Amino acid sequence: MRPMPEELFLPLGAEAAGAEKISRPALSYFEDAFLRLRKNKLAMISLTIIGLVTAIGTFGPWFFPAEENGVPYANHQNSNDIDQGPSWGHKLVVVDDFAPVPEDLIDQAYDLNAPLKRAAELTPVGRLSVAGVASVNGVFLNWDIEPGVSGYMVYRLLVPETGFDAKELVSGAIERGVGIGEINSPAQHSYNDGLGLDPSATYAYSVVPFVTDPQSGERTYAAEAAVVQTALIDTIKQSDAQSIQPGVAVGATLRGRAHPFGTDGLGRDVLARMIQGTRVDMLLALLVPTLCIAIGLLFGAFSGLVGGKVDTLCMRIVEIVDNFPDLLIFIILQVAIGKGLLSLVIALSAFSWAGFARLVRGEVLRMRELEFVQASRLLGAPVSRLIARHIGPNLLGLIIIAWSARIPGVIASEAFLSLLGLGLEQPTPSWGNVVFDAARRLQVNPVQFFLPAAVLGITLLAFYLLGDSMRDAFDPKLRGRT
């Protein structure tokens, strides 16, 4: 064996004695839970989404005008902006409220590069024509009086992208579209159509004269219609333009309001409604679980601590309350206390505490028997100290878990109640109101439904995943797993 040098065998210094001690700073329950939560990627993404939604709900309304024409912006209906797709604001020509749009006004103020902006008359004699330029504010139709008729029916056809044969429309071989006007006077030979006009569409109008039999009142329609086809330009009424740019004159161009989520069937801005609704839903998400848990906690802890006959009675009550079908309870309570935010809070929380009460009672009963609680009792600690020092803090994890787990259910219930017409009174927006108002018009305007529905769905998912991660983080039984 090789001789070992003496200097390798020096005594260990006193300061290095703790070098191999395995220790970390002690973690409190909450520090540990938050550490676990922070490590969970899904939880952090969910938290970010929820934070974002809350922030938008809080600060979002500042980016909208507070009011328009004396109505809160989220409830303001604009007949010019019905069922629009998402946009950052269209370029609009300001026009007189009631008169047709003159041709020369448009020529100087509006870029007419797009083809077919003006009416194309399809009947050989030109009996039907559009006065001025057709705009989203109105299409002013004029036609020659037909002798000997009693009135006219006016039809509007949305011209398909594939086009159509004008002759077939004249003869009525194809459907003439929606009947938009019925004129029961032989002398009137004009009609102003302002019904939900879409600036991106091309319309074909038909006017069919009819004769009414004076005896039977039966109508005979002429076989042929006068037909005109027109595309529209985007305009805004002068009175409506004032709120965007005060004092604006007829003929000026301006950029209309941005509608990043589009507008609904009443011309209300969907994003503004969603943001306003966020406040309602976030308030519910905060209040309802808190209330449920407060009631459940008091009831369950009372039942568990007192025990005996009182406990049995309390648990019977819990059983009855828990057995009530949720939906029926929401409905009955809504009926009883009427509509409004407060009644929504009461309806959602009044009977949803039973499950949590049962949980708390079980936990209290279990904890009462634990050694450290028994020891404390043996040392003469009063019940108040037992609750404050031992049982209370140990229930905290349970409370946090139950609280976060209830939130998505509350938001979903609000949506359901809105669907059934039992939510907040219209026109106050809530997420449920916005989404299910749009859902009823899904076939007309799908975008208006899918954007808010995506927001609602993603937020619900985020809350749900966060609740799940909270349970993982705060439940000591899961410690060491995953």
Add this chain to the structure above:
Amino acid sequence: MSNVLTWGFLRYIGQRLAMAIVTLWALATMTFVFMRAVPGDPLTRTKEIPAAVRANLEQRYGLNKPLWKQYIIQMDRMFLHADFGESFRTVDRSVNRMIIENFPASATIGIFAMIFGTITGLGLGIIAALYRNSAIDRAAMLLCVVGIAIPSALIAYVVQYFLAVFPLVKLHVNQDYWFRPVGWGQFRDVILPGFTLSLGIITMMTRYMRSQMVDVAFAEFVRTARAKGASTFRVITLHQIRNAILPVVSLLGPIFVGAISGSLLIENVFGVPGLGAAYFNSISNSDYNVLMGLTVFYGGFFIVINLITDIVYGLIDPRIRFG
């Protein structure tokens, strides 16, 4: 099954039955109190009714009697004679007939959803558990999160748009064979609402079955079976699935309740002539008898189903003892 006919079991059933009756009575009483606390009554409409007509109608429907008398009459009629009375809105249409005529539509969707959802959910749960932590497992879990978190009505509209409206309007599929967005009377009309409802059931079943299968996979009898040289297929089907599936039975009751009440919410979307419309309209019309009758009908239905589930589960699982 030797433990079935013990005194403990009979006492347990008796207790549960008594509890069910008390719950039902409490629900009915609460409905009555809340209904009458609301301003307005079924005879108040937008058009004023002459006083004489009103008095006649009140006489006919017994609304002129004191409240406590009305309460006793209604309770007596409902609980002792199984008669829910007639609707105030529709002439000659009793609530009993309403239930007989319209409940089958709600139930059809519920049952379809339950069968489809249970089978799919079980299958998905088994596959997810066998291929733990694989892509299939993750996909199944993602589906479950979506199924739990997103309200079925929202899903209903999405399903209606993408599976019925969009194909019909944009893709021009054959109207005679494809799903109709709204309609009732043919088998294909059951599929979309049933599928929508089943998503929640699939979710519940998949999660439960998966966790059961994972638990069972580490059980000793499974290890023993493997050690004895049983084929993998035999171990999975005869030992794992057979044992894992038993507790799932306890889920069937809540699932059935969920499906039947869930159908109330979505049948409106698909134009299913179930009880949903009548029920929700009765609220705004303060149609006392319909509201009360359907509340008690559904409440009683749910309570009975829960009771049956507990008893059946007790019968098939020898580990559960009553009393």
